[in-house]
Amino acid sequence: xxxxxxxxxxxxxxxxxxxxxxxxxxxxxxxxxxxxxxxxxxxxxxxxxxxxxxxxxxxxxxxxxxxxxxxxxxxxxxxxxxxxxxxxxxxxxxxxxxxxxxxxxxxxxxxxxxxxxxxxxxxxxxxxxxxxxxxxxxxxxxxxxxxxxxxxxxxxxxxxxxxxxxxxxxxxxxxxxxxxxxxxxxxxxxxxxxxxxxxxxxxxxxxxxxxxxxxxxxxxxxxxxxxxxxxxxxxxxxxxxxxxxxxxxxxxxxxxxxxxxxxxxxxxxxxxxxxxxxxxxxxxxxxxxxxxxxxxxxxxxxxxxxxxxxxxxxxxxxxxxxxxxxxxxxxxxxxxxxxxxxxxxxxxxxxxxxxxxxxxxxxxxxxxxxxxxxxxxxxxx
Ligand code: ATP
Ligand code: MG
Ligand code: MG
Numbered sequence: 001x002x003x004x005x006x007x008x009x010x011x012x013x014x015x016x017x018x019x020x021x022x023x024x025x026x027x028x029x030x031x032x033x034x035x036x037x038x039x040x041x042x043x044x045x046x047x048x049x050x051x052x053x054x055x056x057x058x059x060x061x062x063x064x065x066x067x068x069x070x071x072x073x074x075x076x077x078x079x080x081x082x083x084x085x086x087x088x089x090x091x092x093x094x095x096x097x098x099x100x101x102x103x104x105x106x107x108x109x110x111x112x113x114x115x116x117x118x119x120x121x122x123x124x125x126x127x128x129x130x131x132x133x134x135x136x137x138x139x140x141x142x143x144x145x146x147x148x149x150x151x152x153x154x155x156x157x158x159x160x161x162x163x164x165x166x167x168x169x170x171x172x173x174x175x176x177x178x179x180x181x182x183x184x185x186x187x188x189x190x191x192x193x194x195x196x197x198x199x200x201x202x203x204x205x206x207x208x209x210x211x212x213x214x215x216x217x218x219x220x221x222x223x224x225x226x227x228x229x230x231x232x233x234x235x236x237x238x239x240x241x242x243x244x245x246x247x248x249x250x251x252x253x254x255x256x257x258x259x260x261x262x263x264x265x266x267x268x269x270x271x272x273x274x275x276x277x278x279x280x281x282x283x284x285x286x287x288x289x290x291x292x293x294x295x296x297x298x299x300x301x302x303x304x305x306x307x308x309x310x311x312x313x314x315x316x317x318x319x320x321x322x323x324x325x326x327x328x329x330x331x332x333x334x335x336x337x338x339x340x341x342x343x344x345x346x347x348x349x350x351x352x353x354x355x356x357x358x359x360x361x362x363x364x365x366x367x368x369x370x371x372x373x374x375x376x377x378x379x380x381x
Contacts, residue, residue, distance in 0.1 A: 001024050001025065001026050002024070002025050002026070002058045002059065002292050003025075003026045003028070003056055003057050003058045003059075004016070004020060004025055004026065004027045004028070004057065004058070004059050004060075004061065004288065004291070004292070005028055005029070005030060005037065005053045005054065005056070005057035005059075005060045005061070005080075006027060006028070006029045006030065006040065006060075006061055006062065006063050007029075007030050007032070007060065007061070007062040007063065007064075007067045007071065007072075007075065008029065008030070008031075008032065008062060008063035008064045008067070009029035009030065009031040009032075009038055009040050009041060009063075010040075010041065010063060010064070010331070010333075011041060011331035011333070011340070012063035012064070012267065012268050012284075013027070013029040013040035013041070013063045014029075014040035014041040014331065014332075015268070015273075015276075015284045015329075016040070016061075016063070016268065016284045016287060016288060017029075017039075017040045018284065019282055019284035019285040019287075019288060020284070020285070020288045023285065023288060023289070023292075023294075025288055025292065027040065027288075028040075028047055028053060028056075028057075029041075029063075030050055030053050032067065032068070032071070035049055035050060036048070036049060037049065037050065037052060037053035037056075041331060041332050041333070050071065050074065051074075054074065054075060054078050054080070055078075057078075057080055058080065058292075059080050059082055059291050059292060060075045060078065060080045060081045060082070061081070061082055061083070061246060061287070061291050062083075062088050062266070062267060063267055063268070064267065065088050065089075065091035065092035065265065065266055065267065066092050066137075066138070066140075067088060067092075069085075069089065072085035072088060072089065073085065082196070082245040082246055082290075082291040083242070083244050083245050083246045083248075083266055083291075084242070084243070084244075084245075086242065087242045087244050087248075087266045088266050090242070090264070090266065091264055091265055091266035091267070092137065093136055093137055094134055094135075094136045094137075094139075094177040094263070095113050095136045095175055095177060097263060097264060098111055098113070098177060100238065100241065100242075100264075101238075101261055103241070104234075104237045104238055104241050106234050106237060106238065106261055107258065107259070107260050107261065108260050108261045108262075109179045109180050109181075109182050109253070109260055109262070110127060110179070110180040111127075111177055111178060111179045111180065112126055112127060112177075112178045113136075113175060113176075113177055113178075114133070114175060114176040114177070114178055115173075115175050115176075117158065120154075120158055120176075120178075121154075123178035124148070124151060124154060124178075127178060127179075127180045128180060129148060129149060129150065129151070129181075130147060130148060130149045130181040131147075131148045131178050131179065131180060131181065132145060132146070132147050132148075132178070132179050132180075132181050133145065133146040133147075133148065133157060133161060133176050133177070133178050133179075134176065134177050134178075134179065135161075135164060135165070135174070135176060136174065136175040136176060136177050137168070137170055137174060137175075138164075138168060138170065138174075141213060141214045141215075141338075142210070142212070142213020142214060143213070144164060145213070146160060146161060147181070161176055182253045182255060182260055182262075183255065184253035184254055184255055184260075185254050185255065185256075186207055186254050187207070187208045187209075187210070187251065187252065187253060187254070187262070188205045188206060188207050188208065188223075188227070188231070188251075188252050188254055188259070189205070189206050189208055189218075189249055189250060189251045189252065189269065189271040189272075190202055190203070190205055190206075190231040190232070190234070190235055190249070190250045190252070191203045191206070191247060191248075191249045191268075191269055191271065191272035191275070191283050192232075192235045192239075192247070192248060192299070193246065193247045193248075193283070193286040193287060193289070193290045193296050193299075194239045194244050194245060194246070194248070194290060195245060195289065195290040195291075195293065195294070195295070195296055196245050196290070196291070196293040197293065198240075199295070199296055200235070200236060200239065200296075201286065201296040201297075201298070201299045202231070202232050202235050202299060203220070203272065203275055203279055203283070203299045203301070204220050204221075204222070204223060204228065204299075204301045205220075205223045205227060205228055205231055205252075206218045206219065206220045206271045206272070206274065207219045207220075207221075207223075208251070208271050209372065209376050211311075211371060211372050212338075214309070214311060214338065214340075215270050215271060215309055216308070216309050216311065216370070216372060216373070216376075217306060217307065217308050217309070217372075217373065217376050218270070218271045218273070218274055218306065218307045219274075219304070219305075219306045219307075219354075219380070220274045220275075220278050220279075220301055220304065220305050220306070221301075221304040221305075221351045221354065221380075222301070222304070222351075224257075226257060227254070227257070227259060230258070230259050231250065231252060231259055234250060234252075234259070234261060235248070235250060238250070238264065244266070245290055245291055246266070246267070246287050246290050246291050247267065247268045247269070247272070247283050247286060247287040247290065248264060248265070248266055248267075249264065249265040249267070249268075249269030249271060249272060250263075250264050250265075251263050251264070251265070251271070267287075268283045268284055268287050269283070270307075270309070270340070270343075271307075273307045273329070273343050273345065274305045274306060274307040274345055275299075276327070276329070276345055277305055277325075277327055277345040277346075277347055278301060278302055278303060278304070278305025278345070278347055279298075279299055279300060279301060279302060279305075280297060280298035280299065280300045280302060281296070281297025281298055281299065285297060286299070302347075303347050303348065303349055303350075303354075304347060304348055304349075304350060304351050304353075304354040305345060305346065305347040305354070306345070306346050306347075306354060306358055307343050307344070307345050307346075308343060308344045308346065308358075308361065308370070308373065309340055309342075309343050310330075310340075310341045310342040310343060310344065310369075311338055311339065311340060311341065311369070312335070312336065312337045312338045312339055312341065312369065313335070313341060313366075313369050314330075314335040314341055316328075316344075316364075316365060317364055317365075319364050320344070320361060320364050320365070323346065323357055323360050323361055323364075324357065325346060325347040325348065325357065326344060326345070326346045326347075326357070326361070327344070327345045327346075328342065328344055329342050329343050329344070329345065330342040344361065346358060346361060351380055352380075352381065354380065355377055355378070355379075355380035355381045356381070358373070358376070358377030358380065359374065359377045359378065359381070361373070361377070362374035362377050
């Protein structure tokens with residue numbers, strides 16, 4: 001049995017545990033808030049502190065990129081951390097992320113790094129409106145972002161960003177990345193894995209739909225070969241450059257026939273949850289395989305599959321379970337407005353059947369909790 005320690009004890013660690021146990025992997029999680037090694041999500045068993053967890057583990061990985069740098073350094077010093085602390089830090093700092101994209105000549109939105117008021121003013125001159133300002137270190141689910149449509153907003157936005165940074169507890173110097181708003185036709189993401197032997201396997205591109213800045217629906221269905229190839233090339237370039245090991249996700253904006261990278265996540269990703277049902281091997285198993293030095297499992301799409309996030313709700317009507325080819329995945333987390341509480345995976349033999357089932361699901365679910373689902377589902381009909 002191989003022992004895996006995951007930095008972070010949320011649903012991603014839990015799903016690594018669920019996928020790892022049939023492979024005889026013992027997955028434990030390090031809860032950064034309590035400095036204890038626990039069973040993922042439901043910390044019934046406490047196994048000790050970080051030092052104990054590191055000593056026990058064969059391999060250490062992370063379920064999120066905002067891990068304290070000293071924790072990463074301690075884990076890396078054990079020689080067991082995969083992916084590397086550098087890869088994890090890049091995913092947690094938009095400035096480093098942009099540097100990586102530039103150094104690999106990967107297309108992305110025009111941007112300027114802001115460290116002072118002068119930089120801010122220059123950014124407004126250098127980039128065309130609308131501009132999106134993003135906290136370099138702290139954003140997720142669309143938080144820590146400000147959108148500027150007109151220069152009249154400049155003072156307000158500068159003030160809000162300054163307040164946001166002043167409230168930060170981070171010891172790393174804060175900054176902002178200003179990006180040109182991209183007029184994309186849709187957002188897609190690529191999830192893939194690279195193992196310790198340098199073997200790579202990527203899943204089919206997934207189309208993603210956001211509601212108020214949070215991922216709400218992902219759909220994996222056959223997609224144009226040229227887009228898949230572009231995305232796979234970017235994946236190969238970035239993971240080779242980083243000598244990356246594990247699952248990595250890349251979010252893209254599609255503009256015409258071109259993909260521009262939005263951001264990367266050095267971990268299993270919400271837009272890859274559909275792989276639990278729609279692919280030969282799920283992303284969680286492939287992450288475990290990759291870091292354990294095992295051959296990667298096939299990433300083949302078995303049939304068109306969608307994932308619907310359950311945000312801020314801890315129950316759905318039981319009739320949902322009567323829809324064919326549908327599975328529920330609750331995370332056992334405390335209910336909070338807008339929080340990712342679980343997800344639903346749903347498949348069809350073809351895109352039409354998947355769309356029909358999504359419409360059936362939308363008809364059962366509350367419109368308020370899932371405001372755009374019906375509309376999104378109909379797009380596929
Ligand atoms: P995540 O939860 O995916 O980590 P995040 O907080 O890191 O989100 P981004 O992915 O950078 O934020 O942005 C959130 C969303 O805002 C994007 O999915 C996209 O819809 C929109 N967005 C971000 N940057 C741009 C841009 N340059 N042009 C147009 N839309 C953008
Ligand atoms: Mg992000
Ligand atoms: Mg994102």
